[in-house]
Amino acid sequence: MRGALLAVDGITKAYPGVIANDHVSFSVAPGEVHALLGENGAGKSTLVKMIYGLVRPDAGAMQWNGAPYAPASPHVARQTGVAMVFQHFSLFEALNVAENVALGMENPPAMRELAGRIRTVSERYGLPLDPNRLVGELSAGERQRVEIIRCLLQEPRLLIMDEPTSVLTPQEVEILFETLKKLSTEGTAILYISHKLEEIRTLCDEATILRQGKVVGTCEPARKSARDLAEMMVGQALNIPTRQTGEPGEVVLEITGLSLASENPFGTALTDVNLTVRAGEVIGIGGVAGNGQDELLGALSGELPGVPTAIRLKGQDIGHLGPGQRRALGLLAAPEERLGHAAAPDMSLTENAALTGTVRERLADRGFMNWRRARSFAEAIIADFDVRTPGPENAARALSGGNLQKFVIGREVLQRPEVLVVNQPTWGVDASAAADIRQALLDLAHKGTAVVCISQDLDELMEISDRFAALNEGRLSAPRPTKGLSVEEIGLMMGGAHGLEAAHVPA
Amino acid sequence: MDLSSINPLVLLASIMVASTPIMLAAIGELVVEKAGVLNLGVEGMMITGAVCGFVVAVETGSPTLGFAGAALGGAVLALLFALLTQFLLANQTATGLALTLFGLGLSSLIGQNYVGIKAPPIATIRLPVLSDIPVIGPIAFRHDLMVYVSIALVGAVWAVLKYTRFGLILRAVGENHDAAHALGYKVVPIRVAAIVFGGACAGLGGAYISLIRVPQWTQGMTAGAGWIALAIVVFASWRAWRVLLGAYLFGGVTVLQLNLQAAGVNIPVVYLSMLPYLVTILVLVIMSANRSRTALGAPGALGRTFHASQ
Numbered sequence: 001m002r003g004a005l006l007a008v009d010g011i012t013k014a015y016p017g018v019i020a021n022d023h024v025s026f027s028v029a030p031g032e033v034h035a036l037l038g039e040n041g042a043g044k045s046t047l048v049k050m051i052y053g054l055v056r057p058d059a060g061a062m063q064w065n066g067a068p069y070a071p072a073s074p075h076v077a078r079q080t081g082v083a084m085v086f087q088h089f090s091l092f093e094a095l096n097v098a099e100n101v102a103l104g105m106e107n108p109p110a111m112r113e114l115a116g117r118i119r120t121v122s123e124r125y126g127l128p129l130d131p132n133r134l135v136g137e138l139s140a141g142e143r144q145r146v147e148i149i150r151c152l153l154q155e156p157r158l159l160i161m162d163e164p165t166s167v168l169t170p171q172e173v174e175i176l177f178e179t180l181k182k183l184s185t186e187g188t189a190i191l192y193i194s195h196k197l198e199e200i201r202t203l204c205d206e207a208t209i210l211r212q213g214k215v216v217g218t219c220e221p222a223r224k225s226a227r228d229l230a231e232m233m234v235g236q237a238l239n240i241p242t243r244q245t246g247e248p249g250e251v252v253l254e255i256t257g258l259s260l261a262s263e264n265p266f267g268t269a270l271t272d273v274n275l276t277v278r279a280g281e282v283i284g285i286g287g288v289a290g291n292g293q294d295e296l297l298g299a300l301s302g303e304l305p306g307v308p309t310a311i312r313l314k315g316q317d318i319g320h321l322g323p324g325q326r327r328a329l330g331l332l333a334a335p336e337e338r339l340g341h342a343a344a345p346d347m348s349l350t351e352n353a354a355l356t357g358t359v360r361e362r363l364a365d366r367g368f369m370n371w372r373r374a375r376s377f378a379e380a381i382i383a384d385f386d387v388r389t390p391g392p393e394n395a396a397r398a399l400s401g402g403n404l405q406k407f408v409i410g411r412e413v414l415q416r417p418e419v420l421v422v423n424q425p426t427w428g429v430d431a432s433a434a435a436d437i438r439q440a441l442l443d444l445a446h447k448g449t450a451v452v453c454i455s456q457d458l459d460e461l462m463e464i465s466d467r468f469a470a471l472n473e474g475r476l477s478a479p480r481p482t483k484g485l486s487v488e489e490i491g492l493m494m495g496g497a498h499g500l501e502a503a504h505v506p507a
Numbered sequence: 508m509d510l511s512s513i514n515p516l517v518l519l520a521s522i523m524v525a526s527t528p529i530m531l532a533a534i535g536e537l538v539v540e541k542a543g544v545l546n547l548g549v550e551g552m553m554i555t556g557a558v559c560g561f562v563v564a565v566e567t568g569s570p571t572l573g574f575a576g577a578a579l580g581g582a583v584l585a586l587l588f589a590l591l592t593q594f595l596l597a598n599q600t601a602t603g604l605a606l607t608l609f610g611l612g613l614s615s616l617i618g619q620n621y622v623g624i625k626a627p628p629i630a631t632i633r634l635p636v637l638s639d640i641p642v643i644g645p646i647a648f649r650h651d652l653m654v655y656v657s658i659a660l661v662g663a664v665w666a667v668l669k670y671t672r673f674g675l676i677l678r679a680v681g682e683n684h685d686a687a688h689a690l691g692y693k694v695v696p697i698r699v700a701a702i703v704f705g706g707a708c709a710g711l712g713g714a715y716i717s718l719i720r721v722p723q724w725t726q727g728m729t730a731g732a733g734w735i736a737l738a739i740v741v742f743a744s745w746r747a748w749r750v751l752l753g754a755y756l757f758g759g760v761t762v763l764q765l766n767l768q769a770a771g772v773n774i775p776v777v778y779l780s781m782l783p784y785l786v787t788i789l790v791l792v793i794m795s796a797n798r799s800r801t802a803l804g805a806p807g808a809l810g811r812t813f814h815a816s817q
Contacts, residue, residue: 054689074691090686092679094807103679104690108672 005030005189006158011060013046019213020046026208033190035200038210039233039430044193048160052084053077078106083151084160093136093266097146100135104150122149125179136266140288141172160191169288170491177203197226211235234431241439249279252450253419258310260299268292268474277450284465285454287494292474293454297423301333302326327359330418334408342408345397352396353378353411360415385410402433409437413444423454438464470494513766519646526758527657528712532736533750534661535708540740542701543681543808547603548588549709550733551610556581556710557717558614561724562621570629574714581710582703584610589702593695596812618724626722653715665747681806684813694813738787742794744804760786
């Protein structure tokens, strides 16, 4: 075994009320691809932020090539040779690619020279980029390329990647892995964070598994099955959602020729979207983020009303109706952003329950709220969906992501929808809560509701949907039965690698 | 009504003078907004600058020191805004409005013994050749130094924002403060610096009114110039050279209505006085009719409070 490039020894970091890292130790050798595995909230992000100098540890020490290493800021970390690709892009939409790259470098050259170097390096690694384009106009995959190029230009010795593949198509993931393997053979160590187990099995040499801030195990991922890894992460056996198959019923929702401009200057317009959904079926809509998901949800929920005939519910034109009127007719929706879109963060759970439940649950009488009924509605959601909270008077903000998501989904499910549209129902939710939410959607469909599930998690869509369609640049592909669909086919439906080829790495 | 009494040369020359205060305030506010901070207290900082500049100039007899005092006064008031919004995380809109009210009151208090005094005179610069060019000379090259300083300032802001690393970091902070923080840039100090710069510029703009344009001290003499400066920043889609254009446009409307009044145009004076503000509203409505384009120019983090949690 070679000497360690980075050794982390007994790192501890506590935040008020939670210990994010509790005596975490591991080491990475040059050229090694090391995985950090764990659920949301296991402390992976905090750990790498300490390595990158964004957060100071409370206790413990780090060593870099045998010398003590305690970065006071990201500038120090970058000078040492650490580069990081962030989970949520650390990019500036209104700036161009070269400017974004310059911001991530310690001593950037003049803009013109930098643009040349971006072209050279990006082509060498098979990640073509135009330095003069605005980042806001790029696809998610291209944006990530900007982040990676930014790191590569500094010739890092350790590259940290925090959930890099969550926004990529399968083809783009393949290109990324080629790049990472090439870097690794050049001697760069890679610290790879993900909860996608199959990826870790194919890419990583070593894995350190974190649960609730503690290291609970290390392993060679290639020698374990994905299920073993998952159970090490969660610490218990996993429930896999089960479904009862039923015959789909009559058509309840028809979308014909739906086109809609986006409200967001960097958003994607919907173009000629067609879809029919039958009672009792789950339609999965995949696609890389930013290809019209938010717009499609807005068009269906009624936030972005349009042409009356574009959307029909049980034969009735509803394309021009607002969210309240659509709710009354039985079309409910749960948007992606929990805090601020699906729920009002500073309002209580009772108030949040009333915000969408008033129409169908009759929580108001002649303009006056019936708070007793609203409260019992909130209590029903909390009980039925196992929402962990002291009570319905708590603010939505106080709930953890998984619990709030269960509340938000449960709130719609309990209103007995005819059609339920959800966007990213398990985004940032731990594995057991995600399984509960998926099970709830399947049960709802079994009772005869048509479910439209928009998600970027392909595994989730494969698990719950009967038919699959993909959004690509605002267009929806023709739906296909999920059974028998291969990953390659899905990738192509999602737009492939946007016309790119994998890096041809000379051996 | 006698339109021939309006001398076009004098009109154009006075447009440059009328535009200077709002241009100074607007270019300062542009920097503040580019850093992601919305300071609605421009009017308050301007009037504070106006009274500070006037008092210092009268007491020392030096207009130059007066302008320095005005910049300092505006900057101190801006620092108060920075303290409230950047460290105590107060809401920027409410704090900015409060700053305007506070500045109006404070300036009246400071200036109560200075009403009716005349400011020390300021020499206009006569450039040997340029000032004698027919037509252009009287319009553009027979002004006081501050007119040229303000134009130079616009150029400097443009160049710094576009070509320097500091300008890039400032824009980055205003575009996405979380990302800037993640890359290790100090969001709060950069914003405080921008806010103080904006305050100093607003102070200079105010002093230009009390020392050159009027030149004496009266309560509330900025009369909404700070609000027009805020509107100009939007009109300019956050671009430096368009601030110059916007300031001359609004300055032009102001001067024109004064001239029309003097020429006895057969429209009630109140309507003419409304003109600059009506034009402001009209332009803002037209600008925001195309929502996505306005949003494209606006800094992404404008008006959002930054707190480095985690």
